[in-house]
Each structure stands twice: as C-alpha cells, then as structure tokens.
Amino acid sequence: MDPQPLYLRLANHYRRAIQSGVLAPQQRMPSVRALVRTHRVSLSTALQACRQLEDDGLIEARPRSGYFVLPARKRSMPPVPEPDIRQTLGAAQYVGIHDRVSDFVAKCEAHPVSANFALAAATPDAYPAEALRQAMSRALRREPEVLVSRVPAQGHPALRAVLARRALENGINAVPDDVIVTHGCIEALNLALRAVARPGDTIAVESPTYFGLLQILESLGMRALEIPTSPQHGLSIEALDLAFQTHGNIRAVVTVPNFQNPLGCVMPDAEKARLVALCERQQVPLIEDDTYGALTDDDVPLAAAKSWDRTGNVIYCASMHKTLAPGMRLGWLLGGRWKARIAMLKFAQSRPNEPLAQIAVADFMGTRAYDRHLARLRRTLKAQREQTAEAIAAHFPAGTRLSLPRGGMLLWVELPHGRDGADVFEAALRQGIRVAPGAMFSNGPRYDHFLRISCGERHTPEAALALKTLGRIVEGRP
C-alpha cells in the first residue's frame, strides 16, 4: 500500500507539473471542484492538496479567482524549524568528527567535480586579485629587504593598525598593540582555546556548528557540549544559561554571532549583549568567531559581541579568508584578558606570519578600494544566494525546509521525510555535484537529514542544472 496520504499524492502530482513547467507561472490551477471531478477525490482531499502546495510556496490563492502558480522567484520554502531549547543536553562528548571529515574530503577528491556547493568561500574571480598583486609589487619595491628581515612577533604594524581602525565599524575599540595576526581564523581559534582551556575540558559550542571547530576540539582533546541554536537568532542564551547550571565545568563558549556556519543566522544585538553579560557573570571566557561578519547584504556593518566587552572576557577571532583573499591565509585576533598568553602561544606554535602578504593587505584594506570590493562581493553573494534558494524552492520536493540568511554564502537545508544527507551527498558526487552533508556539523546524528549548500560559486546555467539534478536526487529519482 502507498504510505502517502491521498492529498499528498495529489499535491505531488501537481507539484511535478509546476516544477517541470507544464503548469506555467501565473497560470490558474484547476479549481478545487475540477480536482474533485478529475481525480475522484473528496472536496476536503482536494482542498488539503491545494493548501499543501500553498504551504510549499508553489501556488497562491487569489480572492474569488482560485489558485495560481507562483513565479519561481516568488516561491518560498518553509524555514528550518526552531530547536527545542528544553531538550536535555546530555553529557559533553569527546569529539569524534575526524574520520567523518577525512572520509568526506577523500570522497570529494576521488570524484571529478562540475558543480561545487561544498566550499564556504567565493570563486577566485570574486576577489581583487589584480589589486592585491599590485599591492604585493609595491610592497617589494618599497621594502626590498622584507623577505630577508625579521618579522615583528604579533604581526606587521601596518596591518595591525588597519585592522584596529576597521574594527571600529563593528563597535570594537582596540589599539594596534592588541591585534595578533594569525594563519587564518583557524589558528586564532586554536590559540584562543589553548589559552583558556586544557585537554579534558568542556567547551560549549553552537549546534549545529562549523566542523573545523569540532576538529580543533578533537585535536586538543577537549569535549564539546552542543547548545541548541536558533536558525534565526543564533545560540540560545536560555539553553546556555541552563547548561551553566547543569554542567558546572564549562571552560569556554565558542560562538559565531554573525552569519553562523552552517545556519547563516545573525544574533540580534540585544542577545549579543546578554551573551557577553552571561559569560562575564559566570566567569567563562567567550570566544567570538567573526569570520563572515563583513558579508552582510546591506552595507551597514554588524556589531561584534566584543563591542559589549568591558572586562576583556571576550576573545575576538576573525579572518580575511572569506572576505578578501582565500590564498593568503590571513586571520587575526584580539586576546582580551588572555592577550599575553596568546602572544606566547602564537610564538611557541608558529612564530609570526610572513610579512609580504600582511603589507599588501594593509595597503589594500587602508583604502576605499577595500570598501568598494566588499560592496561588490556582498551584491554578488546576495544574488547567488537568492538564485540558489529559488532553484531549491523550484526543484526540491515538498517538505524541504530552508534557512534564508541576510548575508554570507551558506544555505542550511532540511531534507524531507528524514532523507539521509550522506546518501544524497554520495549520489550527488557520482554526478559531479558536491554538497556538505549535515552530519559534519555535529558530534551526534541530529543533522543527518540536512545539507549545507554554499552559494560561493557563480550561478551559471550548469550550476542551475546541477541544483535541478540535486532536487531529483533528494526526491529519490536520480
């Protein structure tokens, strides 16, 4: 027997017609009475089918005229649901993500790729390659001995000065001496965690969270306590507060308040202030990862949680990897109260970053050209995100849910009917399409029926076709 209720079968029948274009945008759907007659169903079944299509964002009701097919542009998907913040948190776990990530990377490398939706960075042509090349040449002309000279320990003074000045836009008051330049945000996070915690300690993280953070925790022998996180508003302060009461041994909190990876959510300012105050009250350091903050759709800069920090309890980590130059591997941090210890750890771990890239980036970031680049990148990512979301709405089966961030490049997609993200990942790879399976973003099985779809690549006709194929794979019709 078909397990699907009759109204869903009827809705799916018309959904396929809409998605294939047999029923064109703006075209009138058969009336409810016509559905009753044609398909020999009851009035309530026909009505339920229409409401399902309406809920799925495929058709709209017009007063006294019936239902009409929505243009793909206007179709929307229901949002990813809110987590249950009263869910029991369980014990903090030693992280076991390493094998899963290695398996993912090995499988990706074993298949040629024609459409890459797995990478959390934009395509090279979205970054200012020529301007950076010229800045590099200028730096070598002005400082011909730069490659054979000693490098200041915390990073090049010119870059530290520019970063302190730029941080004002995010509400942060820092002096250049506070800034430590790192090898990407990943080194900043490593140093921050090592400064405040030891092997065996419990670290509160968002759930779902960036798999790179889980890898760091695993490599440092620390335990992750996953805190429910809203796809709209970020880390739940209530759930974190509860975790402080029930798990007395939380040694640090790591959060991505702006365009969280993978959810894409932004924590409202009032919540950022509450989070900083809560961690301060609990005397637990807050490690803020602001990798994506500059990628907001409107050109109004987002506040960092660090801007509410009055006691140095927040360690702020950021990166130029997504915003300016993936190839330069530059990041930075403000160590707050732990500045001296972090400076020592950086020196012990990797010594200062090489200077040429720092001088070139300082040169570029000190001019209006950087603002123009950011404005362009934001517009590009917004357009690509919208096109990708529209394609998902048009081609993925009913029951799919989607986050719709206001910036960044990531979409978090819940698959319908418990469809397994790892199965979809593997079937997609066989067709040359890469996506990131939800299982990579947690230590447990909570997100096995999710995918993270990145919109960093150009939305070419090939990419559009790949999303259509992906929709068929999700539906089980590869």
Ligand SMILES: Cc1ncc(COP(=O)(O)O)c(C=O)c1O
């Ligand atoms: C939230 C988050 N933090 C840190 C990183 C790593 O940053 P970087 O490449 O600058 O080391 C990433 C990269 O994907 C990220 O998504």
